[in-house]
Amino acid sequence: MLIIASTTYLSSKLPRYLLSIVEMDFRQLSALVAVADHKSFSAAARALHTVQSNISTHVARLERELDVTLVERRSGDLTAEGTAVVRRARIIRSELQSIDSDVSALRDEISGEVRCGMIGTSARWLLPRLLELLDDRFEDLRLITVDATTTSLVPLVADSQLDLALVQTPIDHPDIATVACFEEEAIVLAPIDHELAQHDLIDMETLSQHRVLIPPPGIAFRNVIDKAAERAAVELTIRAEVDGMRLLASLAFQGFAPAIVPTTAAPLGFQTETKRVRLSGMDRRSVGIATSRRTTLSAPALAVQELLFELIATAAPDQPGVYVAGELAKR
Numbered sequence: 301m302l303i304i305a306s307t308t309y310l311s312s313k314l315p316r317y318l319l320s321i322v323e324m325d326f327r328q329l330s331a332l333v334a335v336a337d338h339k340s341f342s343a344a345a346r347a348l349h350t351v352q353s354n355i356s357t358h359v360a361r362l363e364r365e366l367d368v369t370l371v372e373r374r375s376g377d378l379t380a381e382g383t384a385v386v387r388r389a390r391i392i393r394s395e396l397q398s399i400d401s402d403v404s405a406l407r408d409e410i411s412g413e414v415r416c417g418m419i420g421t422s423a424r425w426l427l428p429r430l431l432e433l434l435d436d437r438f439e440d441l442r443l444i445t446v447d448a449t450t451t452s453l454v455p456l457v458a459d460s461q462l463d464l465a466l467v468q469t470p471i472d473h474p475d476i477a478t479v480a481c482f483e484e485e486a487i488v489l490a491p492i493d494h495e496l497a498q499h500d501l502i503d504m505e506t507l508s509q510h511r512v513l514i515p516p517p518g519i520a521f522r523n524v525i526d527k528a529a530e531r532a533a534v535e536l537t538i539r540a541e542v543d544g545m546r547l548l549a550s551l552a553f554q555g556f557a558p559a560i561v562p563t564t565a566a567p568l569g570f571q572t573e574t575k576r577v578r579l580s581g582m583d584r585r586s587v588g589i590a591t592s593r594r595t596t597l598s599a600p601a602l603a604v605q606e607l608l609f610e611l612i613a614t615a616a617p618d619q620p621g622v623y624v625a626g627e628l629a630k631r
Contacts, residue, residue: 325358325361325362326392327358328358328359328361328362328365329362329385329389329392329393330348330358330389330393331344331348331354331355331358331359331362332358332359332362332370332371332382332385332386332389333386333389333390333393334347334348334355335355335359335371335376335378336378336382336383336386339376339377340376341355341356341359341371341376359371362385366381366385368381369381369382370382370385386459387459390459390460390461391460391592391594391595393460394460394463394595410438410440410441410599410600410603411438411440411441411600412440412441412442412598412599412600413441413442413443413444413600414441414442414443414444414463414464414598414600414601414603414604415444415446415461415462415463416443416444416445416446416462416463416464416465416466416601416604417445417446417447417448417453417456417457417462417464417465417466417467418445418446418447418453418465418466419447419448419449419450419453419466419467419468419545419587420447420448420544420545420546421545421546421561421562421564421565422466422564422587423445423447423466424564424567425564425567425615425619426466426608426611426612426615427445429611429615430443430604430607430608430611431443433607433610433611434604434607437603437607438600438603441600441603441604443604446462446465449543449544450467450468450471450519450520451518451519451543453465453467453590454467454471454473454476454590457476457590457591457592458473458475458476458592458594460592460594460595463591463597463598463601463604464589464590464591464597464601464604464605465589465590466481466587466588466589466590466608467587467588467589467590468519468520468521468585468586468587469520469586469587469588469590470520470586471520471590474593475592475593475594476590476591476592476593477590477591477592477593478588478589478590478591479588479589479591479626479627480586480588480625480626480627480628481587481588481589481608481609481612481624481625481626481628482586482587482612482616482622482623482624482625482628483584483585483586483587483622483623483625484562484563484564484584484585484587484619484621484622484623485562485563485578485579485582485584485585485621485622486521486524486525486560486561486562486563486579486582486584486585487560487561487562487563487566487576487577487578487579487621488502488507488512488558488559488560488561488576488577488578488579489548489549489552489553489558489559489560489561489565489566489574489575489576489577490552490558490574490575490577491552491553491555491556491557491558491573491574491575492573492574492575493555494510494555494557494558494575495510496510496558496575496577497574497575497577499577500577500578501577501578501579501580502577502578502579502580503532503579503580503581504528504529504531504532504534504536504579504580504581504582505532505534507534507536507558507560507579508529508532508534508535508536508537509537510537510558511537511538511539511557511558512536512537512538512539512557512558512559512560513538513539513540513541513542513548513551513552513556513557513558513559513560514536514538514541514542514548514559514560515541515542515543515545515548516541516542516543517541519543520585520586521545521562521585522541524582524583524584524585525560525582527583528581528582528583531581532581539556539557540556540557545561545562545565546565548560548561548565549561549565549566552566552574553573553574555573558577560579562585563576563619563620563621563622564619564621564622567619584623586625588625588626589605589608589609591605609628609631610631612624612628613628613629613631
């Protein structure tokens with residue numbers, strides 16, 4: 301049975317808050333999202349190529365329809381209600397943007413914009429290959445890449461600001477789904493004049509006798525390090541805690557202290573002033589693709605994800621200490 305309901309009929313049956321959502325203008329939502337992104341009405345106006353009065357009007361109308369304050373005018377910060385509305389607005393915007401690209405894909409025309417995040421250690425060896433494949437296969441697809449830490453990328457995926465992201469796993473977030481891609485060994489990156497640089501392989505007990513650089517608590521790779529130290533019944537002496545594998549490697553390159561990093565943080569031949577020292581007793585770091593459970597990937601985003609799967613399955617074996625994981629290992 302097919303039921304066609306008019307807007308008037310639906311409006312008569314909806315609660316007040318749902319009724320407001322039916323009636324609200326997408327321009328109002330876009331204005332609010334811009335304020336959230338750019339932290340002020342004036343900056344939001346510049347980003348949307350309009351005047352500040354238009355932004356103020358759209359947000360004020362939205363507030364009247366919802367009967368709440370969405371933005372604190374003095375600080376420009378979102379209220380709790382504003383944060384909730386922005387979260388939904390991002391999902392709506394993402395879904396609307398996917399409509400056109402999905403319809404084009406049905407005509408075998410993969411085009412549109414894909415926002416992809418990558419941790420820097422993986423971007424170094426994957427992104428150049430990905431861009432080449434996109435040029436060859438999907439010349440009308442526009443890829444926007446964000447290089448950041450897992451800590452920064454996960455909230456962007458959850459809020460639909462990114463379509464997908466290559467991050468450290470596991471991820472403990474109710475709105476995030478992940479697909480295993482590869483695992484990589486841990487190494488100690490030691491300045492060439494450091495005592496540890498005299499070794500090719502060390503264990504956790506030897507490492508515990510030196511001050512080292514490691515990620516802070518709460519980071520997936522830090523959890524791997526802590527478990528290895530616990531198994532070895534040792535306590536590491538920490539020189540500094542840094543969230544960012546490339547920054548950890550950079551500090552080691554500069555001679556600050558040895559750093560525990562995944563192998564892709566220090567490619568072979570990348571620096572001559574440091575020594576890659578293999579570390580026994582540690583589990584491998586896991587890396588996977590994260591997507592939002594709240595939205596469906598558009599056809600262009602699915603194409604980028606499939607290209608990443610293909611690249612990882614074929615290129616990972618060429619990276620020292622990197623192993624394809626999960627379903628990709630069966631390809």
